Amino acid sequence: MVIDRRCLVGSVLAGLALPPALAKAALPDKRLYLSARRSGDGAFWVSAFTAQGVSHLDVPLPGRGHSFAVQPDGPVAVHFARRPGRFAKVLDLREGRALAEIEAPAQRHFYGHGVFAAEGALLYATENDYEAERGVIGVYDASAGYRRLGELASHGIGPHDIRLLSDGETLAVANGGIATRPDLPRVKLNLPSMTPSLVYLDRRDGRLLEEVRLAPELHQLSIRHLAVGADDHVAIAMQYEGPFGDRVSLVALHRRGGQPRLLDAPPSVLRGMKHYCGSAAFDHSGRVLAVSAPRGNRLVFWDVEEGRFLSSVELADGCGIAAAETPGQFLASSGVGGVVLVDAVSGLSHQLASDFLNGSQWDNHLLAADI
Amino acid sequence: MSSLRVGFAAALAMALCAGSTAAEGLGEPDYAEVNAAIVEQHVLPRYEALAEAAGALDTAAAAHCAKPDGDGLEELRRHYHHTMDAWMGIQHVQFGPIELFQRGYRLYFWPRGQGRIAGAVDELLAARDESRFADEAFRKASVATQGLPAMEQLLYSEARVFGASGEALWRCRLLTAISANLRDMTVEIVADWQGGRVAFARSMAEPEPETGYFGSHKDGTLELFKSFYTGLQLIADARLSPVVGQSLETARPRMAETRLSERSLRNVVLSLEALQALYLGENDGPGLGVLVVESGSDAKLDPLMRRAFEKTLATARGIAPPLGEAVKDPARRTQVETLRTQATAMKQIVETRMATVLGLGVGFNALDGD
Numbered sequence: 001m002v003i004d005r006r007c008l009v010g011s012v013l014a015g016l017a018l019p020p021a022l023a024k025a026a027l028p029d030k031r032l033y034l035s036a037r038r039s040g041d042g043a044f045w046v047s048a049f050t051a052q053g054v055s056h057l058d059v060p061l062p063g064r065g066h067s068f069a070v071q072p073d074g075p076v077a078v079h080f081a082r083r084p085g086r087f088a089k090v091l092d093l094r095e096g097r098a099l100a101e102i103e104a105p106a107q108r109h110f111y112g113h114g115v116f117a118a119e120g121a122l123l124y125a126t127e128n129d130y131e132a133e134r135g136v137i138g139v140y141d142a143s144a145g146y147r148r149l150g151e152l153a154s155h156g157i158g159p160h161d162i163r164l165l166s167d168g169e170t171l172a173v174a175n176g177g178i179a180t181r182p183d184l185p186r187v188k189l190n191l192p193s194m195t196p197s198l199v200y201l202d203r204r205d206g207r208l209l210e211e212v213r214l215a216p217e218l219h220q221l222s223i224r225h226l227a228v229g230a231d232d233h234v235a236i237a238m239q240y241e242g243p244f245g246d247r248v249s250l251v252a253l254h255r256r257g258g259q260p261r262l263l264d265a266p267p268s269v270l271r272g273m274k275h276y277c278g279s280a281a282f283d284h285s286g287r288v289l290a291v292s293a294p295r296g297n298r299l300v301f302w303d304v305e306e307g308r309f310l311s312s313v314e315l316a317d318g319c320g321i322a323a324a325e326t327p328g329q330f331l332a333s334s335g336v337g338g339v340v341l342v343d344a345v346s347g348l349s350h351q352l353a354s355d356f357l358n359g360s361q362w363d364n365h366l367l368a369a370d371i
Numbered sequence: 372m373s374s375l376r377v378g379f380a381a382a383l384a385m386a387l388c389a390g391s392t393a394a395e396g397l398g399e400p401d402y403a404e405v406n407a408a409i410v411e412q413h414v415l416p417r418y419e420a421l422a423e424a425a426g427a428l429d430t431a432a433a434a435h436c437a438k439p440d441g442d443g444l445e446e447l448r449r450h451y452h453h454t455m456d457a458w459m460g461i462q463h464v465q466f467g468p469i470e471l472f473q474r475g476y477r478l479y480f481w482p483r484g485q486g487r488i489a490g491a492v493d494e495l496l497a498a499r500d501e502s503r504f505a506d507e508a509f510r511k512a513s514v515a516t517q518g519l520p521a522m523e524q525l526l527y528s529e530a531r532v533f534g535a536s537g538e539a540l541w542r543c544r545l546l547t548a549i550s551a552n553l554r555d556m557t558v559e560i561v562a563d564w565q566g567g568r569v570a571f572a573r574s575m576a577e578p579e580p581e582t583g584y585f586g587s588h589k590d591g592t593l594e595l596f597k598s599f600y601t602g603l604q605l606i607a608d609a610r611l612s613p614v615v616g617q618s619l620e621t622a623r624p625r626m627a628e629t630r631l632s633e634r635s636l637r638n639v640v641l642s643l644e645a646l647q648a649l650y651l652g653e654n655d656g657p658g659l660g661v662l663v664v665e666s667g668s669d670a671k672l673d674p675l676m677r678r679a680f681e682k683t684l685a686t687a688r689g690i691a692p693p694l695g696e697a698v699k700d701p702a703r704r705t706q707v708e709t710l711r712t713q714a715t716a717m718k719q720i721v722e723t724r725m726a727t728v729l730g731l732g733v734g735f736n737a738l739d740g741d
Contacts, residue, residue, distance in 0.1 A: 066741060083741060112741060160741075179483075183613045183626075187605075189483035192473045192514055224741075239740070243470040244594060245569065245584035271586050278736055294736040319736035335736040364736050 031370050032056055032093055033331055033339075034077055035320050036065030036363035045360075046079045046089055048096070048369070051324065051331070053339065053354025057096035062087055066112025067161075067365040071120040075371050076142070078102070078116075078123060082364070084109040084182040088125065090146065093371045102146045107131055108138065109182055112364075113161045116142070117203060118168035124203065126159040126173065127151070130181050135159035137173065137201070152206030156197045157190070161226040163234070170209060170256075171201045172234050176222040178241070191241045196223040198236055198254060212260055214252070221248060225279050229304055230286030232256065237277035237291045250277050251291050253304060263289075263302050269312045272296040278319035279365050285327035288344045292332065294319040299332055301344035311347035315340060320366025333362030396667045397730050402588035403576070405657055409595055410572050412656030413649055415564055417461040422557035424454040425550070428522075432550035436543035439533045448526050448632075454553065455519060455634060459641035463602030463649070466594040467571045468563035474556050477510075477517040481628060482609045484520050491515035492524045496541045504548045520629075522549050527631035592662070593731045595649070599659060600721050602646045607714040610639050615698050615711050622704070624695030635694035639710070640687045647680040662729055669728045675720065683713040 032048045039045060046065050048057035066082040075094040081087045086104040091097070104110050104127060114125035123140040135154030140146045156175025163172045177196030179189040196219070198212040214221055220242040227235045234254045240246065249262035250273055265273075273293035280291045288310065289302045294317050301310040317335030324331050324341060332349075333339045339357045342349035351358075428450040435443035458479060469475045480488070495503060495516050502508060515521065525531065525546050533543045564571045569584055578585040585591050613626040614635070627635040652658030663673045690697050690706045697703040 184482055184609055187482055187609050192476045244466045245574075267581055268586075271581075276740060278740065294740070317736050364741055 031325060031368055033322055033366055034068050034070070034079070034093075034369055035333055035366045036061065036079065036082075037360040038064070038363065039360055046091065047360070048077075048091075048093060049339075049354070049357065051341075051352075053352040053357045055356045057091060057093065059089060059091065059098045061089065065089075065363060066110075067114075068367045068369075069114035069116050069123055069125070070367060070369045071116045071142070072118055074116075074120045076120070077367075077369055078114055078125075078146075080110045080112045080114055080125060083111050084128065084180065085112070086110060088114070093369055100146065102140065104138070105148055108136070108151075111135075111158070111160050115162050115164050115171070118164065122149075122203075124152075124162060124171060126154065126162050128158070128180070128182075133157060133179050135173075135175055137162065137171070137206070152201060152203075153208075155199045155201070155208050155211065157194070158196075158222075160224045163226045163228045164203070165200075165228060165232045165234075165256075169203055171203045172226055172228065173199050173201060174223045174226050174236060175199060176224050176239075177219075178222055188241070191220060194222065194241065195219050196221065196238075198223050198226075198234065198260070200256060210256060212254055214260060214262075218248065221250070225277060227280040227282050227289065229282035229289065233286075233304055235280050235282070235289050235291075235304070236260070237280035239277060240275035242275075244275070246275075247271065248275070250275065250293075251280070251289070251300075251302070253289075253307070261307065263307060263309070265300060265302075265309045265312070269298075269300060269309070272298055272312070273300065279321055281321045281323055281330065283327050283330060283344065284323045284325060288328050290321045290330045290332075290344060292319050292321045294335060299330070299342060310344050313342050313347050313349055315342075315349070319364050320362050322366040322368040324368075331366060331368075333357075333366045335361050335363070337361055339366075396665055397662060399588045401662060401665055402592040405659065405662055406575055406588055406591040406595065408652065408656035409649065409658065410564070410575060412652070412654040413658070414461070414464055414467075415561070415572070416654065417457070417464075417645070418557065418561050418564060421454070421457040421461055422554075422561050424450070424457040425553040425557040428454045429547075429550035429554040432547050436533055436535075436547055439535075439539070439543075444526070444531065444533070451519075451522055451526055451632070452634065455629065455632075455638070456641055458519065459638050460645045462642060463598045463605075463645060465598050465601055468560040468569075471563065473514065474560060476514040478553065478556060479518050480514045480520055482613075484515055485626065485628075487515050488520045488524050489528065492521050492545070495545060496538070499541055501544075504544045506551075509548045509552060516545070517549065517552055519553070522546070522553075523629055523632050525549070589731065592659075592729065595659060596726070596729060596731055599646060599649055600718070600726075602642060602649075603714065603718040603721060606639055606642055607711060607718050610635065610642075611707070611711040611714060614694055615704075615707055619699065619701060619704055622698035624699060627693065627695040630693070630695055633693040636687065636690055636692045636697070639694075639714075640684065643680070643684050643687060643714075647684065650676060650680065659725075659729070663725060666728045666730065669724060672720075672724050672728055676717075676725070679713070679717050679720065683710065683717060686710045686713055 034048045044061040046059050049055050064082040068077045068079050070077045077091045079089045086109050088102040090100040092099050108127045111126040121143050125138045127136050127138045129136050136151040138151050139149045158176035158178045159173050160176045161174045175197045177194035200209040221238045223236050225237040236252050238250045251263045252260045254260045274295035276295040278292040278294040289304050291300050297316050299313045318332050320333035328344050337358050339352045340349045431447050431450045532539045574584040575591045578587050580586050616622040650658045650660045
């Protein structure tokens with residue numbers, strides 16, 4: 001058996017030499033990592049655990065879960081069902097329990113992502129108005145039992161990830177461009193004509209502030225996941241629906257008012273990503289970007305400031321990825337079980353020693369929450 | 372049904388070090404051998420059969436439009452069914468030349484096309500614009516008017532008259548444009564597998580880690596495996612589930628595939644047979660199942676897969692068509708529900724157990740992503 005570097009459990013992780021000013025000054029009381037999982041008996045759960053791999057919250061789900069909206073400075077997170085699910089769980093992260101369940105309205109289903117407004121009162125969720133084949137952003141009032149106040153147009157088909165920029169008013173939405181219907185749950189309907197976009201909306205009135213598209217020949221690059229780094233750099237992680245042999249970049253960066261910039265990687269890494277990014281996250285400094293490629297069993301890292309490829313690390317069905325407390329480091333979860341701590345510069349990783357983590361199949365996303 | 376229940380725990384391999392625990396016994400030569408056999412004995416002969424059927428359909432369309440009569444229409448329909456049969460035999464292969472120039476969608480715009488074909492066909496006929504039928508224009512026209520679903524619309528809708536003047540002339544123009552398009556595309560697909568710029572059969576047999584279309588033999592097997600999985604997924608999630616619904620009351624006969632030509636169940640049987648052939652191998656060549664056995668890691672899986680195909684096919688063959696009627700008939704509905712359960716179970720077995728056994732690194736997040 002070939003021993004590769006990431007299997008050297010307990011290897012010493014080299015720190016990144018980043019300017020200290022970039023690192024956030026105060027560390028939180030407690031950082032939790034949130035993810036959905038499937039247990040050995042096939043049941044679905046939403047869970048939270050510490051950086052040491054200790055389980056802190058474990059709530060059963062009626063179906064497969066996807067991602068979270070985490071209330072800023074608050075103890076609440078909302079976990080959304082995976083497309084085309086219609087449930088969302090409101091979780092108290094401090095108490096480690098579910099508080100309530102939100103149901104998508106008639107003729108809508110969740111796409112699996114959402115975000116809280118800065119003050120934590122309003123929740124925005126990406127949803128499918130499938131009869132009209134248009135994406136919408138459902139707006140929910142957290143202070144009134146998550147009553148649905150209304151919806152904003154996503155200005156595209158298949159809105160997936162959604163983030164808030166640092167001004168507290170601008171929403172970034174990834175319109176994947178792929179039409180689906182709940183009665184054909186996993187069938188992609190419009191690949192020849194898809195036109196994905198990254199849009200910026202004013203969360204107060206839904207006004208379209210900016211619409212970003214890649215070159216027309218890249219219209220089959222579905223813009224799916226987002227991460228927001230330092231200076232509101234928006235990273236987009238994509239999935240290519242075009243021919244198997246095409247060699248295309250799968251990650252791009254954008255800043256308001258600018259042109260999208262595709263991030264390059266060595267050809268073998270690009271090929272190894274298998275046309276498919278699962279999730280994206282910036283490190284604690286907002287400078288290092290991590291993108292998971294579960295079909296290629298790898299994690300890929302870039303230095304965003306220099307637009308430079310850093311490293312690629314193997315992880316079987318590695319998909320969930322979140323900033324660890326040390327800049328340049330991430331926690332990443334595997335769909336076949338286990339969670340690793342990985343360093344973007346050295347490419348070294350080690351698996352957290354935890355029967356709970358090892359015994360679960362971790363689903364698409366891993367998010368950090370400070371409580 | 373108990374024999375088809377998914378033994379999920381078995382698929383939960385703690386395989387963080389990819390490739391080191393799953394499929395210990397499989398290596399590049401194993402993948403290479405099976406890929407070559409499947410391409411030569413499964414993919415190519417089936418595309419050749421499709422090209423032959425489409426060629427005969429084109430000849431029949433031209434003949435009928437030259438001298439329209441009642442027998443000619445029956446002959447045309449017979450060729451349409453032959454072509455559809457051949458397509459069901461190879462539709463599951465979703466990589467390679469079929470991906471280029473949107474050929475897959477132009478051949479068979481489904482399930483998205485459901486409910487949109489008639490409108491697109493009517494619009495094109497009503498325009499009475501010769502320039503839209505010119506080869507180059509037609510190849511770039513809406514995919515809804517280019518392929519077999521539009522052909523079905525022409526052959527089975529109420530106004531199925533072909534002739535030399537008026538409305539019937541334009542129907543002939545569209546009919547022959549579709550048949551010529553199908554003939555050309557299927558011939559091109561065969562040619563692109565065997566030669567051309569990419570020469571898929573050779574690219575697959577001689578992978579190149581840095582620059583090739585395929586990086587390794589394992590990459591090639593992964594594409595075949597995904598075709599296998601997608602084939603099962605289409606049967607369960609697109610051919611059956613939307614039609615069956617949750618109850619007799621909510622069943623939707625109108626969602627049945629190729630409803631006008633009443634061949635929905637035939638499609639299910641033929642695509643299941645094609646997937647069975649991909650698994651078992653054919654024409655004396657091995658199939659994907661050989662890798663399951665050679666991996667030596669899940670001894671019960673191969674017998675389970677063989678039994679699952681036999682049972683599911685027996686169920687499908689035992690239902691009296693058409694599917695749209697069967698789901699609304701209390702007696703036959705039970706059988707259709709069983710078929711859906713069996714097809715769904717097969718999909719799950721392949722997703723959870725076969726993916727692990729083949730060592731393709733296809734996991735929880737990777738196969739059916741979001």
